[in-house]
Amino acid sequence: MRILHTSDWHLGRQLHRVPLIDEQHRFLRFLVDTVRERHVDAVTVAGDVFDRAIPPLDAIDLFNEVLEELADLRVPLVMISGNHDSPRRLGVNARLIERAGIHLRTAVGDCARPAVLHDDHGPVAFYGLPYLEPGLFQAHLAADKPSHQAVLGAAMDQVRADLATRPGTRSVVLAHAFVTGAEPSDSERDITAGGVPSVSASVFDGIDYVALGHLHRCQKITERIRYSGSPLAYSFSEADHPKATWLIDLDAQARLTAQPIPCPIPRTLARLTGTLDALRTEPEHTEHERSWLHITLTDPDRPHMAMERLKERFPHTLKLSFTAGHHTSDESYGTRVNGRSDHDITLGFVEHVTNVPATAPEGDLLSEGLESVRVQAAVREAR
Missing domain, CATH: 3.60.21.10 (Metallo-dependent phosphatases)
Structure with a gap:
């Protein structure tokens, strides 16, 4: 078969x-x-x-x-x-x-x-x-x-x-x-x-x-x-x-x-890293001008209107990041927590509001709470 x-x-x-x-x-x-x-x-x-x-x-x-x-x-x-x-x-x-x-x-x-x-x-x-x-x-x-x-x-x-x-x-x-x-x-x-x-x-x-x-x-x-x-x-x-x-x-x-x-590839995904000026001008990036992109800028200072200027060459840029030390309030919460588990996110929240990392027992309580919420949601969905 x-x-x-x-x-x-x-x-x-x-x-x-x-x-x-x-x-x-x-x-x-x-x-x-x-x-x-x-x-x-x-x-x-x-x-x-x-x-x-x-x-x-x-x-x-x-x-x-x-x-x-x-x-x-x-x-x-x-x-x-x-x-x-x-x-x-x-x-x-x-x-x-x-x-x-x-x-x-x-x-x-x-x-x-x-x-x-x-x-x-x-x-x-x-x-x-x-x-x-x-x-x-x-x-x-x-x-x-x-x-x-x-x-x-x-x-x-x-x-x-x-x-x-x-x-x-x-x-x-x-x-x-x-x-x-x-x-x-x-x-x-x-x-x-x-x-x-x-x-x-x-x-x-x-x-x-x-x-x-x-x-x-x-x-x-x-x-x-x-x-x-x-x-x-x-x-x-x-x-x-x-x-x-x-x-x-x-x-x-x-x-x-x-x-x-x-499977067919409708549009390639790629990650590019560099300064704004280099990314906008260097010919080596020509192959990615039609790609969906996650771009990380390494400029020492955050460039003005960075996304808009990048999209002049890379119109399908979907995500923009900056090297360590240059995160701003404009970076979305979703971007900052992307790829992290629910437990990691809640631990991070506890540390953010208390300025102290959660203890092991507190981490266990958070884990139990998350599991309880997940099960309750599944029960509601099954009804």
Whole structure:
């Protein structure tokens, strides 16, 4: 069976307030063309279909468009909800659209209910594990503690129990998680609730292929466990990350071959550093005149109207920074905290207002408070 592994579409996302809907549309055109030209048997989307729980209408339209095209091609789609998605909203009419070959797995009760697809060699069971908030799903899964490792491990125990009743069936698991050994970027939302955010790759033992989502870098954990990453760069930390999907072939004996399929690059991302005058005049930067840019100025004094003057040459400059000692109130709060976890931000706030770093017990209390808020928000969303 030939599987196209994708994830983290984040439909509706912006890059430093620049809408990316056209670039996302281009990726989905590429996806449909790849399915057709490569004779793909099934498409998987391992979570974070949308960028937020209530996506904008143009993102919903784009989502509906690709579903219709894949249905017209009679290519099954297996999809799970990620930590950015609203499971209930994404899962609306899931049972109904399953008749069209679109298999949505957004509820914890469906973890061990596979979509069973067939090829010339027999059945392949696709299990979809949506993002499982530890504090919210520990009791439902009878996990021994509210941690990512325990909750995902309990869900996988259910998967293996169901798979044991299907002799001769090859297996694919979709999961949205941070697996130990993987490399993150700055554009993933923090999931540290439940203690350590990562889980061991061994939690997926016994599965022929694991299609992961959540981290935005395309990467291999083991031969059978991989992240496809996001199809577009959603932060400047991804400027040098090749974007790709995985084309996976499972033969009759579940032997696996994997091929990365590069995604289209709508506009390159780059980081430039130098003085304002040098950046505006040096010919070596010509190749970046159409790039999305994060520019760091090293002038000893902050130049007047720096962004406006840079945009005369680099009209797609999105982020402007200054070397240490030259931060001003004009630098946005979002820029200063970009890439920091919620816990780090709250610790920084405590130190800012008290002029004293938080103690270890205070840090633990902040961590507990953040986890409580996250769980309460997840409970409200699940209702």
